[in-house]
Amino acid sequence: MATCNRNLSDSCDNVTTTTTTTTTTCLTKCAPPTVSLNVLPDEILEFIFTYLPPYGDLEHCSLVCKRWQLIVKNLVRRSQLNLEKGLADFRLRWEIYSQQTAASLEANSPRLSTGAPLPIIAGRFAHSTVRLGNSMYVFGGGSSSDTTFNDLWRFDLTHMRWSRPLATGTYPSPKGSASMVAWRDKLVLFGGWRYPSLHPPYQPWCLFDELHYYDLVKDRWLARNSLPCPPPMAGHSATVHGNCMVVFGGYQIKDDINVNSNDTWVLDLQEQRWWQPIFVGNTRPAPRYGQIQVELDKHHLLIVGGCGGANRVYTDAWLLDMSRDAWSWKQLNVRNKHFGAVHMWCNPGCRVNNFLVVVGPSPKMPLDFQIMKQSRVPAVGGSALRFGGLGQAPAPPPPLYQQQHPLLRPGQRAPLPERRPGALLPDQQNRGNGRFGGAALPPQEQYLANRRAILDQNMQQAQQFMHNNNVNNNNNNYQPRSGRLSDLHSPPAALPAAAPAAAPAAPDGDADAAQRLQRNLALRCRDNEPLLPKRFDEHYEDPFRMAAFNVPGRSRSASRDHSERIRRMEEKMNAIRNSRRSAPAHVEPQKLRAPSPKRVRCNVQSLFVCDISSLLQRDANNEPGLDWVEYKNFGVLSGAPDRLILSSLIAGNGELILFGGVHKETLTDITHHVSNSIHFLSVPRDII
Amino acid sequence: MSHQPEVLEMRTSDGVLFNVSLKLAQQMGLTHNWLQTEHGELRSSDDDDANIMPLDRVSSEIFKLVLSWCHAIQGIQRSADEKTRLQQDRDVFDNIIRESNASDATIFELIMAADYLNIEGLLEAGTQHVADVINSCDSVEAIRARFNIMCDSEMDN
Numbered sequence: 021m022a023t024c025n026r027n028l029s030d031s032c033d034n035v036t037t038t039t040t041t042t043t044t045t046c047l048t049k050c051a052p053p054t055v056s057l058n059v060l061p062d063e064i065l066e067f068i069f070t071y072l073p074p075y076g077d078l079e080h081c082s083l084v085c086k087r088w089q090l091i092v093k094n095l096v097r098r099s100q101l102n103l104e105k106g107l108a109d110f111r112l113r114w115e116i117y118s119q120q121t122a123a124s125l126e127a128n129s130p131r132l133s134t135g136a137p138l139p140i141i142a143g144r145f146a147h148s149t150v151r152l153g154n155s156m157y158v159f160g161g162g163s164s165s166d167t168t169f170n171d172l173w174r175f176d177l178t179h180m181r182w183s184r185p186l187a188t189g190t191y192p193s194p195k196g197s198a199s200m201v202a203w204r205d206k207l208v209l210f211g212g213w214r215y216p217s218l219h220p221p222y223q224p225w226c227l228f229d230e231l232h233y234y235d236l237v238k239d240r241w242l243a244r245n246s247l248p249c250p251p252p253m254a255g256h257s258a259t260v261h262g263n264c265m266v267v268f269g270g271y272q273i274k275d276d277i278n279v280n281s282n283d284t285w286v287l288d289l290q291e292q293r294w295w296q297p298i299f300v301g302n303t304r305p306a307p308r309y310g311q312i313q314v315e316l317d318k319h320h321l322l323i324v325g326g327c328g329g330a331n332r333v334y335t336d337a338w339l340l341d342m343s344r345d346a347w348s349w350k351q352l353n354v355r356n357k358h359f360g361a362v363h364m365w366c367n368p369g370c371r372v373n374n375f376l377v378v379v380g381p382s383p384k385m386p387l388d389f390q391i392m393k394q395s396r397v398p399a400v401g402g403s404a405l406r407f408g409g410l411g412q413a414p415a416p417p418p419p420l421y422q423q424q425h426p427l428l429r430p431g432q433r434a435p436l437p438e439r440r441p442g443a444l445l446p447d448q449q450n451r452g453n454g455r456f457g458g459a460a461l462p463p464q465e466q467y468l469a470n471r472r473a474i475l476d477q478n479m480q481q482a483q484q485f486m487h488n489n490n491v492n493n494n495n496n497n498y499q500p501r502s503g504r505l506s507d508l509h510s511p512p513a514a515l516p517a518a519a520p521a522a523a524p525a526a527p528d529g530d531a532d533a534a535q536r537l538q539r540n541l542a543l544r545c546r547d548n549e550p551l552l553p554k555r556f557d558e559h560y561e562d563p564f565r566m567a568a569f570n571v572p573g574r575s576r577s578a579s580r581d582h583s584e585r586i587r588r589m590e591e592k593m594n595a596i597r598n599s600r601r602s603a604p605a606h607v608e609p610q611k612l613r614a615p616s617p618k619r620v621r622c623n624v625q626s627l628f629v630c631d632i633s634s635l636l637q638r639d640a641n642n643e644p645g646l647d648w649v650e651y652k653n654f655g656v657l658s659g660a661p662d663r664l665i666l667s668s669l670i671a672g673n674g675e676l677i678l679f680g681g682v683h684k685e686t687l688t689d690i691t692h693h694v695s696n697s698i699h700f701l702s703v704p705r706d707i708i
Numbered sequence: 709m710s711h712q713p714e715v716l717e718m719r720t721s722d723g724v725l726f727n728v729s730l731k732l733a734q735q736m737g738l739t740h741n742w743l744q745t746e747h748g749e750l751r752s753s754d755d756d757d758a759n760i761m762p763l764d765r766v767s768s769e770i771f772k773l774v775l776s777w778c779h780a781i782q783g784i785q786r787s788a789d790e791k792t793r794l795q796q797d798r799d800v801f802d803n804i805i806r807e808s809n810a811s812d813a814t815i816f817e818l819i820m821a822a823d824y825l826n827i828e829g830l831l832e833a834g835t836q837h838v839a840d841v842i843n844s845c846d847s848v849e850a851i852r853a854r855f856n857i858m859c860d861s862e863m864d865n
Contacts, residue, residue: 064819080851085852
C-alpha cells in the first residue's frame with residue numbers, strides 16, 4: 021500500500037488509513053474524514069496557504085493548530101521579505117480589482133451569491149484611506165462630477181468585497197484630501213476641502229477644520245472640536261505616534277489668506293486636545309501641501325515631497341525628531357534623486373518596512389503632451405498645464421533629451437523653460453549637465469533598447485516621446501539636428517556641427533501623413549508652451565483656486581499668445597521634418613500615431629522605491645538619508661494601472677493596495693474620469 | 709546508444725510496472741533527471757532493470773490517477789495565457805477527483821506524488837483545490853473539523 025510521506029510533528033496526530041471511505045471533497049458530507057491534512061509536508065502546506073488571501077483566512081489557519089501557526093508565521097514573514105525583495109528588484113506585478121472582476125468573482129463563488137448585486141464604491145480621488153485589521157476604509161473624496169463625498173466605505177480584504185457600514189452620529193461634511201488615521205479601533209478624520217456648492221454660484225472653496233472620530237465598534241461618528249484648533253486645512257498629512265496624531269503642512273486659510281503652511285499640530289488622541297510643539301533650531305521644511313508623511317517609529321517621522329504652490333514641487337526629505345521635549349527638523353540627504361518620483365504631492369506613497377514606495381507617473385515619457393487633446397487647446401492656460409505638469413517625466417532618465425541640452429547650451433540661446441511648467445527645470449538641466457555632459461552613448465543606446473524591447477505596447481508612446489523631444493528642442497530655439505535616431509548612435513559631438521541654420525525651410529511637398537504629423541505636432545506644441553512665470557502667478561493668486569485642485573482651466577488670456585507661438589512652431593516643425601527625412605527608418609513619422617480621441621493605455625503608473633533603512637538604523641557610518649532605488653524598465657511593471665493622480669496607497673499584507681484617483685487625461689473636461697478600481701501590487705507566485 | 713525509447717518503463721513502490729509513453733512522461737520533471745543521468749549509460753537492452761525508472765514514493769493507484777491527469781492535459785489545447793492554463797489544469801484535476809470519487813487521502817497523496825514527480829501543473833491544481841476548501845471554511849473550527857486536525861492548545865495569540 022501506499023506509504024505516505026509525511027512529517028510527523030509532535031502535536032498533531034496524523035491518521036492515514038487504507039481507507040476506501042467515500043468521502044467526497046465538498047463541504048457537506050456525512051462521514052467524517054479520517055485523514056488529516058497534516059499528512060502533507062510543511063512546504064506543501066505552506067504552498068497551499070499562499071493561495072489563501074493573506075488576511076482573514078490566513079488568520080484562521082494560524083489558529084488551527086500549532087504546526088499551522090508556525091507555518092503561517094513563516095509564510096507571513098517570507099511574504100513580507102519577498103515583497104521587499106521584489107520592491108528592490110522591481111519584480112512585482114499589479115492586479116486589478118474593478119467592477120468587472122467583482123462581478124465575475126460574484127458569479128463564480130457560489131456561497132456568496134444572494135442574488136442581490138453587491139454595492140460598489142463610486143470612483144473618487146483625493147479620498148482618505150486607512151487600513152485597519154483586514155479591511156481598508158475609504159472616506160470622502162472628490163467625484164467625477166465636481167462634488168465631494170462624505171461616505172465611509174469598507175473593503176473587506178479577506179473576501180474582497182466592498183461594504184458600507186451603516187454609520188450613525190454626526191456625519192462629517194463632504195470633504196476630500198482630509199487626513200484619516202487609525203488609532204486603536206477608531207478612525208480619526210481631520211481637515212479637508214470640498215468643491216463649492218453650485219447654488220448659489222461662484223462660491224469659494226471650502227476648507228475644513230473639523231475633527232471627527234469614527235468608532236468602528238459602535239459605527240458612530242463623533243465630532244470633536246476644541247480650542248485651540250488648527251486652521252482649516254487640506255492636503256496636510258498626518259501620522260499616529262503613540263497616542264498622538266501629528267499633523268503637518270497643508271494648504272490653509274490663515275487670517276483669510278490661503279497659504280501653504282509648514283506648521284505642525286499635535287492632537288492628543290486620548291484627550292482630544294490640540295497643541296503645538298516647541299521647536300528647536302531654525303530649519304523647517306518649506307511650506308507645502310500634499311507631502312507624503314510616514315511614521316518611522318514612535319518618535320520620528322519622515323516628510324517627503326509636497327508642493328509649495330506653482331512651480332515649486334519639492335523632492336526633499338525631512339526628518340522630524342520628537343524624542344525630546346523640543347522637536348527638531350532635520351533635512352535629509354536624498355541620494356539618487358534621478359530615480360526618484362517627481363510629483364510626490366499628488367501621488368501617493370507609503371512605507372513598507374525599509375522602503376518608501378511611491379507610485380507615480382512613468383518617467384519615460386512626457387505625459388502632458390499625450391494627455392492634452394487638441395480640442396481643448398485654448399483652455400490650456402496656466403492652470404491646466406500646471407496640472408498637466410503633473411505628468412512630467414522626471415527628466416534625467418531620458419538621456420536623449422538631456423544629451424542635447426548640455427551640448428548646445430554654450431553656443432546657443434538659452435533654452436526657454438520648455439514644456440515642463442513644474443519646478444524641475446533648473447534641477448533637470450543641472451542634473452543633465454552633470455550626468456550627461458560628455459559621452460552618454462551607452463546609456464542612450466541601452467535606454468533605447470530597453471524601451472523598445474520591453475515596452476511593446478507602449479511603443480507608440482516611445483516614438484511619440486522621441487518625437488516630442490524634437491518638438492521640445494524646437495521650443496528652445498534649438499537647431500534642428502540631422503536626424504533623431506542617428507543622434508543616438510553617433511557621438512554627441514557631431515551635433516553642433518550638424519546644426520544648420522534655423523531658417524524655417526519651405527514646406528516640402530509631403531504626403532498627407534506628413535501634413536497630419538505637422539498638424540499634430542503643432543497641436544501638441546501648443547500644449548508644451550513655455551509657461552512664463554507670470555501666468556502662473558495670475559492663476560495662483562486667484563483666491564478661489566487652489567493650485568492642486570484646480571480642475572478646469574478657465575483662462576482664456578493666453579490664447580492670443582498661443583496662436584502666435586503656434587505659427588512659429590509650425591515653421592520650425594517644417595524645418596525639423598525636413599531634416600528628419602534622413603532619419604533612420606524605424607523612426608518614420610508615419611508610424612507615429614495621430615492623437616486619436618481615445619487614448620487607451622498611454623500612461624501607466626510606475627513604481628518608485630526609496631530605501632530608508634539608513635534612517636531606521638541610525639548608525640554613524642552613513643549619514644542618514646534617502647536612497648532612491650534604481651528602477652528597472654522605468655518602474656513600469658506588468659499590469660500597471662493607468663495614470664491617475666490623487667489616488668491612495670496603503671500597505672497590505674505582503675502587497676500594496678492602490679485605490680481611486682482621477683485620470684489626468686480628462687482633467688480639463690468638465691467630467692473627469694475617476695477610477696474606483698483597486699490595484700494590488702504583489703509578488704508573482706513562485707513554485708516552491 | 710543515446711537514442712531515447714518511445715516508451716518509458718516505470719515501477720511504482722508496490723512493484724507494478726507501467727509503460728508510459730515518452731511524451732507523457734516528459735510532463736514529469738523527474739523523468740528529465742532520469743533521462744539525463746541514466747540514459748547516458750544505457751546498456752543495450754539486456755539489462756532490463758537499469759532502464760526502468762523507479763518511483764519509490766508513489767503507489768500504483770495514485771500513479772494511475774497521475775497518468776490519467778497527464779493524459780488529459782496532453783489532449784487539450786494549451787492556451788498561452790497563464791491564467792487559463794491554470795484553470796485548465798484545475799478543471800482536469802477536478803474531473804479526475806470526481807470520477808474516481810477520491811477521498812481526502814487520495815488527494816493528499818496525489819499532491820505529494822505531484823511534488824515527488826515534479827509535475828508543476830498538477831501540484832498547483834491540487835494545492836489550489838485544497839486552498840479553496842480551506843477558504844470555504846468560515847471559522848477555525850470548521851477547518852479543524854473538515855481536515856480532522858486536533859486542536860492542541862488554547863490558542864491565545
